[in-house]
Amino acid sequence: MNLLEVERLNRAFGGQAALHDISFNVGKGQRLGIIGRSGAGKSTLLRCLSGLDRPQSGRILLEGEDMATLPEARLVVLRRRIGLVFQHFNLLTSRTVAANVALPLEIAGMPKVLRSKRVAELLELVGLADHAGKYPAMLSGGQKQRIGIARALAAHPALLLCDEATSALDPETTESILALLADINQVLGLTIVFITHEMDVVRRLAQQVLVLEKGRIVARGTPADILDANQMAAILPPNLSQTPQDGSHAIVRLTVGIQALCAPLLHSLEQQCQARFALLHTLPSPEGDGQVDLVVQADGLSVSTMNALQAHACAAEVIGYVPAHS
Amino acid sequence: MSRLILDLLWRATAETLEMVLTSGLLAVAGGLPLAVLLVLTSPAGLYPLPLLSRILGGIVDAVRAVPFIILLVLLIPFTRMVVGTALGTTAAIVPLSIAAIPYFARIAEVSLREVDAGLVDAVRAMGGTRWMVVRYVLLPESLPGLISGFTVTLVTLVGASAMRGPLVLVGWVIWPSVMATSVLTPRLCWAWWPCWLCWSCCCRGLAISFHSICGTHTLNIGCRKQKQGFYIPKVFLLFRVMFYPRLYSTLEGRVF
Numbered sequence: 407m408n409l410l411e412v413e414r415l416n417r418a419f420g421g422q423a424a425l426h427d428i429s430f431n432v433g434k435g436q437r438l439g440i441i442g443r444s445g446a447g448k449s450t451l452l453r454c455l456s457g458l459d460r461p462q463s464g465r466i467l468l469e470g471e472d473m474a475t476l477p478e479a480r481l482v483v484l485r486r487r488i489g490l491v492f493q494h495f496n497l498l499t500s501r502t503v504a505a506n507v508a509l510p511l512e513i514a515g516m517p518k519v520l521r522s523k524r525v526a527e528l529l530e531l532v533g534l535a536d537h538a539g540k541y542p543a544m545l546s547g548g549q550k551q552r553i554g555i556a557r558a559l560a561a562h563p564a565l566l567l568c569d570e571a572t573s574a575l576d577p578e579t580t581e582s583i584l585a586l587l588a589d590i591n592q593v594l595g596l597t598i599v600f601i602t603h604e605m606d607v608v609r610r611l612a613q614q615v616l617v618l619e620k621g622r623i624v625a626r627g628t629p630a631d632i633l634d635a636n637q638m639a640a641i642l643p644p645n646l647s648q649t650p651q652d653g654s655h656a657i658v659r660l661t662v663g664i665q666a667l668c669a670p671l672l673h674s675l676e677q678q679c680q681a682r683f684a685l686l687h688t689l690p691s692p693e694g695d696g697q698v699d700l701v702v703q704a705d706g707l708s709v710s711t712m713n714a715l716q717a718h719a720c721a722a723e724v725i726g727y728v729p730a731h732s
Numbered sequence: 733m734s735r736l737i738l739d740l741l742w743r744a745t746a747e748t749l750e751m752v753l754t755s756g757l758l759a760v761a762g763g764l765p766l767a768v769l770l771v772l773t774s775p776a777g778l779y780p781l782p783l784l785s786r787i788l789g790g791i792v793d794a795v796r797a798v799p800f801i802i803l804l805v806l807l808i809p810f811t812r813m814v815v816g817t818a819l820g821t822t823a824a825i826v827p828l829s830i831a832a833i834p835y836f837a838r839i840a841e842v843s844l845r846e847v848d849a850g851l852v853d854a855v856r857a858m859g860g861t862r863w864m865v866v867r868y869v870l871l872p873e874s875l876p877g878l879i880s881g882f883t884v885t886l887v888t889l890v891g892a893s894a895m896r897g898p899l900v901l902v903g904w905v906i907w908p909s910v911m912a913t914s915v916l917t918p919r920l921c922w923a924w925w926p927c928w929l930c931w932s933c934c935c936r937g938l939a940i941s942f943h944s945i946c947g948t949h950t951l952n953i954g955c956r957k958q959k960q961g962f963y964i965p966k967v968f969l970l971f972r973v974m975f976y977p978r979l980y981s982t983l984e985g986r987v988f
């Protein structure tokens with residue numbers, strides 16, 4: 407059974423749809439990244455997932471309980487199954503580091519003795535054991551986020567939600583926080599759902615990715631797929647169509663071994679296929695090392711030329727067609 | 733300084749402290765829950781009850797909009813009901829508290845609203861109830877603002893505690909003089925209001941400086957003589973005015 411199931415989620419603010427028919431599942435122990443530009447609905451989605459906001463329709467099942475319709479009193483208890491990490495840390499300035507981490511335990515009603523033991527354990531986990539007595543204002547951004555993560559983990563949540571957890575941090579700190587999150591996922595088997603606007607974060611941390619745009623999921627898959635699709639979208643000409651027209655050129659993607667580039671590859675292909683190729687772009691292949699993707703525009707392509715191409719390259723596929731004059 | 737002035741100073745200081753601290757504490761006891769209620773029930777709050785919020789806000793603003801000196805008079809029957817008398821230090825605490833509660837409530841409300849909404853979200857996301865949000869976030873995080881709001885309230889109360897002095901002056905000095913002016917020189921009637929304003933400013937300044945010399949003593953003098961509250965017949969007031977110059981000259985003679 408999936409830990410988190412989201413079905414046909416809709417949320418609108420004053421008639422303006424912020425989320426539209428969002429559906430996805432997250433299995434136990436998975437790391438799901440949700441990426442999108444600002445205004446895409448990421449934060450709204452995260453607020454719904456954390457039970458801070460209710461959708462107008464749809465279901466959010468966390469361990470089989472529907473957060474969208476649960477009465478407030480039971481939702482309060484269900485929220486304790488979720489740890490939330492914030493972009494701006496949201497640590498209480500009036501409490502010490504240890505007291506901040508202890509807060510979810512206090513809320514859950516854990517006795518004081520057990521609490522301090524658990525806090526020590528968590529501070530050890532995030533590597534800040536000697537900062538227990540300090541106040542958040544005395545810590546750096548990265549340290550604050552570590553405390554934020556320790557606090558989110560305190561009450562043994564089933565799901566860790568991260569809201570742009572690294573967006574306020576410098577690249578090196580981002581690196582270490584991502585490593586910590588990956589570590590937590592590995593060691594504790596904790597399910598992580600995070601939202602971000604940085605492709606890099608998704609590439610490093612996510613196993614599965616949802617791309618959100620204007621409140622809809624426009625793509626889903628592994629980070630490699632999404633990254634690839636993103637790069638392709640940036641390269642391809644805007645007048646690309648999916649059906650060939652009279653005299654249109656095909657855009658072909660060829661995956662070749664890196665050593666093939668040492669020979670005059672396109673020239674020999676032209677001769678063998680009786681077609682003319684123009685190189686548009688090269689990309690590192692998502693298939694793995696030692697391979698390169700070439701995006702070429704082919705003039706005079708036929709079924710037999712495609713067969714010949716497939717014979718000479720590792721893979722060849724037609725992405726679309728552009729009118730002849732372009 | 734003479735014995736009398738020292739005595740007056742000591743007594744007046746003690747009475748000022750008693751009045752200001754008691755009504756200050758009552759202002760916090762009444763104003764803080766009111767402020768929390770205002771924040772929680774506001775439309776974007778944790779327990780939105782817009783109607784209640786609007787009614788409470790309206791009452792708070794209405795009380796704050798009434799000048800203290802008017803409130804003092806309006807509350808005389810209520811004060812009598814609560815402490816049995818409208819005179820003396822204890823009686824002064826009632827209108828002072830009533831005025832300070834909405835004052836402190838608004839100041840505290842601003843501090844409470846300034847608490848980062850992210851912190852409220854954090855505690856709610858941990859599974860905190862609304863009460864826990866108030867206890868763990870709103871109150872501790874706004875504490876510095878609440879404390880400075882409390883001191884501002886205390887200072888305002890010190891100022892307000894001098895208000896019974898001018899009340900007496902208004903009753904005893906201004907009204908009779910205005911009456912006299914309008915009776916004796918009907919042609920100068922148009923000058924009535926500027927005169928009144930000048931007078932009230934002077935008297936207020938006088939009363940405040942008097943207050944600063946001997947604390948709340950004016951208040952007590954005023955209270956003691958104003959046995960029938962604000963409803964003393966005007967003629968009677970005219971008679972009472974005669975006491976005032978004598979009192980001042982006595983004090984002046986002793987001070988200088």
